[in-house]
Amino acid sequence: MTQILILAGTAAITRRISALPGHQVASVDKEIVEKHAREGDIETLLTRDLGALPEIVIIGDAMPLQEALSIGSLIDRVLPGVELMLISEPDAETALNAMRSGVREIISPLVTDDELLAIVHRAADNLSSRLKPHLAPTVVADIAQSTVIVVISPKGGVGKSTIATNLAVGLGRRAPSHAVLVDLDIQFGDAATLLDLDPAHSIADAFGTSAAMDTLILKTFLTAHAGGFYVLAGDDSPTVGDHVRSADVKHLIDQLASQFRYVVVDTGAGLGEHTLAALEKADEVIIVSSMDVTSIRAVRKELDVLSELDLLPPRRHVALNFADRNAGLTVKDVETVIGLPVAVSVPRSGDVTVAGNRGESLMMAKKPGPVAKAITRLVDAVFDGVPPAAPPAPVAPPAPVAVVDAEAKPSKKKMGRRRKP
Template sequence: MNPVNYDIRHNNADVPVAEDTLRPGELESVRPLPRISIHAFCESEAMQRTMERLAADRRMNKVSMRVTNGEIEAAARTFSSTATPNLVILETHRDPSTLLSDLAPLAEVCDPSTRVIIIGRHNDIALYRDLMRNGISEYLVSPIKASDLMASISAIFVDPEAEPLGRSIAFIGAKGGVGSSTIAHNCAFGISSLFSTETILADLDLPFGTVNIDFDQDPAQGIAEAVFAPDRLDEVFLDRLLTKCSENLSILAAPSLLDRAYDFDRAAFQPLLELLQRSAPVAVLDVPHVWSDWTQAVLAEVDEVVITAVPDLANLRNTKNLLDALKKLRPNDKAPHLVLNQVGMAKRPEIDPTDFFEPLEIEPLAIIPFDVQLFGAASNSGRMISEIDAKSPVAETFSQLSHVLTGRSSARKAKRPGLGKFMEILKRK
């Protein structure tokens, strides 16, 4: 995450603190913000803490953000000698009768394209209308939650008329061999076939990936070319790397070769993830069971995370650790989904599903029974479960998973104008 740079000269804690605990999934419908710059001026410690929560959210990864303790005068002094950012967030206690005129020094030094969000203490509809008419992008009444501020910023900078970004779903196993890849592949196939939705399945396990085997494909190119040549990565290049498996499903296969070391830095997969979001409504990511900088970055970025586990003690421990780690990586997102797989394997000691879920304090998204014949037949023929037996309970489970993981939300409010109109009006006075 981008660090927040503070320029703090004094403290003021006389503003009431908003309860800023987010409900699970409260920001689910908010899309990641583009590469913009934000400078916030805070009077109170409460607002500084809100800005910290805002900066820590994964949707702010591309945002360059600075927080300064101060009000209108501090903002005017700052921008008299430096360029203004894309967005100024200004907390103020000014009286509604003088606020508009008090903003004049700031208007004189701000670029016309700069957007401004004012956070005041007066719930005054007349003031709100005056500020909107004069080019302020938004007026919010303190105390304010980080989620409300995020939604306001998104409404300004994310075009509601633009083509929506694709949904990204990452699957990871709590332990090797739990069937996470099988779950991911069947869900990708289900999403593409049930909803006739263009879906891309990307195998991120470059040395040992199985997506090519599971779909009976042998592509000459795939994800390795995308990751090792990010400068060439665009829609045209991606289209050349994809292998069509069905009318609506394409795979980005792993090389599954040990001819090199697959060591990646934290941001290695970010250009690919961004391109996948622009290229298809749904991207399913088959993430290997490793814990590294790059897997943490991938899991922090995606819209949904699905953990697959089997009912034994090691999986219980690992699942608990994953849930705790992902809660820190994704503080404003709902908890990951959990699929309990291979339940009821003969002669294997198992933890009862109820006892497995109780210490995790999470409800399972699905419980899939062990069916060696069904899964073995699908694996050996390079086909999915629904192709082998569409009427089986397991096929119905994958159908339900596909429905849950592809939920959509409503569009956002329209944008508001920037500070340009405000400047023009003040100059005429």
Template sequence: MARNLSTLVVDPNLDSRLDVSKTLTAAGLEILGEASYGTEATFLAAEIRPSVILLALEDPPARALATLEALQQQMPDTPVLTYSTSADAQLMRQAMRAGARDLLSKPLREAELREAIHTVLSQEEQRQVARWSEQSSASARGTVFTIAGAKGGIGKTAIATNLAIAIRALTRQEVALVDGDAQFGDVAVMMDMDVERSLADLARDEPDIDREVIRRYLRRHESGVNMLMAASEPNDWRAVQPEHISAMAQVLAETHEYVIIDTPGAMNEAVAASLNEAAIVFLVTSLDVSSVKDTKTALRILQSWAMPPSRVRLIINDNTRASAVSVADVERACDIKASLTIKYDSRVGVSVQTGKPLVLSEPRSRFARSVMELAEQVTGIAGHPASSKGMKSLQRLTVLGRRA
């Protein structure tokens, strides 16, 4: 070990403490302090912060075990080794459950004690490195957004496709768009892309989904968005199970900064899998009575699935010329404020039919600007100079698309 090793000896017997201290000194280890059981030990440990603690397992054993537990709760990263003259197996098991890293028998020997201390400290360092790696891996995971709705025909897919392109243009980072509607998905149509390999092919042909596998099923759109599309054959969708959705989302989040999943207009197990992976769920509704009624039901279903309300955002998409319901009516009926209201834009219909997302073909249209506003919200770039860069990027992509 490169660092200086310091120890705290916890033992109610003064003679025993002296013996242990002599052995530690002979082993070349520094003794920062000595204490008895209870608060004397916990207070001193907090003050001197030793590298390792040696604790006697002697009478009364309940007092020794209580002190061990208190030390582990107070300083979980500081290893505690116990030593005892007892060979009671039950006491040894209790000590291990209380957090002891090793159990030594008295009388202690220099070489054995030195090796035991170095071993537990090495194990602790490895444990901390592993924990740091896990935290780093988790923090490096991309953000998953799920676009959901209680019924079809409310503009979910138009929002999902345009949002993916807008985020890509705004951030210049890797974005994946997944058509999670395995049976009736229209992402490929709205992006004017042929389906060569689909989510259904991935689910049927690949027992293990990893980065290399999923890369073979992605197609890159002219905007730079990577797409995983729905099945083109009528019965292929049956291969897609909820576990495939979960695995796909997790793997894509390892290689993409943003993952957007478009879901079918329903609340089923596959949709639940998509929702569980999402940092934010965008629940889309239109301004008509039946859509609002179904959205209220969807919100109750999300509640029954223990979906935290903080992860749900309501998007109101006004996709008709004449709406009998107002935004205030929807918010009041659903008991949730809308994060975004997209006003009616007649160009959306043409965009859907031609496979040209409006953020590319008409970046200054009302719909495109609304989606860009949403992209700014979810990326945290709202009000930032980069937002104007995002619009310029969209305009450049538009020119490139027309040249193609």
């Protein structure tokens, strides 16, 4: 059971934190906090109600910000291992000052109950992670590491962002507050639109000096989604990418990987500088193709280039989008051309367009349809990392057949035995 101490919290926030299950919570009024601070008796303040040193200290919003930060500095000096939190509006300036005072997390006064529960649970997990240096090597090896999943496609219009956003929703539901989606299609990213989000910050802020220097500030630029994950949204200006270097992208992914179990990166079409940088950090890659000849052949070329650059991680998943039996191709045709097995076939469905226009995730529907079920299989493939298998040997394309000819006739279906007249 985690020991939580609330200092100078309003009645509302104190009541909400006290209602969280699995924690022992004590609170101290603002006047008593100020008295102990003036007397320099922080040790007594920290132990007066719990009877022991707290593991999490939350400084409430009943106290002026500067005074709260001063007390936070005193607590950080006396008890540097504590998870110190602050109830405040999480703007960049506050985040920077809070970081200097030893605050590890800023909680908005408007936080929802689900978000509050996730934040406190994450703080408890952080406490456990500090025990890693004291654990036996075999135990440390069993602790889950972050997984960076990069979603790519050689061409636009194949539903890559739809798959990336729904994958993030699926991972967020499996591991609440432990997944983040990065919209790295810096010029024309639309993840926020597909998820019906109106973010206050974008990826442009994440590449700023303050965010690059401190992960706590970076986290204030993330937008929470009801699906249980966070989003680093794209920017409205397509010129932002002109100032972003490959090193910036890799540093950003490293920062997020230090904070989240799953980092899903939605990239722009093709193999631009930012996509290649993300692939350098990838643990898994999802290659998205639609079920048409030009897209499939482009995927094969993209895989060849990435193999030459040694940028294909061992774990690779091909997502065949807009799968249609009447397309004139079969899944086996696709696998033969690209040289990799198709991990999941996502059927063509008008529900995808409707959901995208409404900003709704198919994965959150009460009755999941065939598209959601297909993406769930993709979530299964990446969730908690199945031991990587050796990548299959490339399959050379056969002599010109239907798959090479855009005018090819549909594959013939097997007919049942004809009855004798």
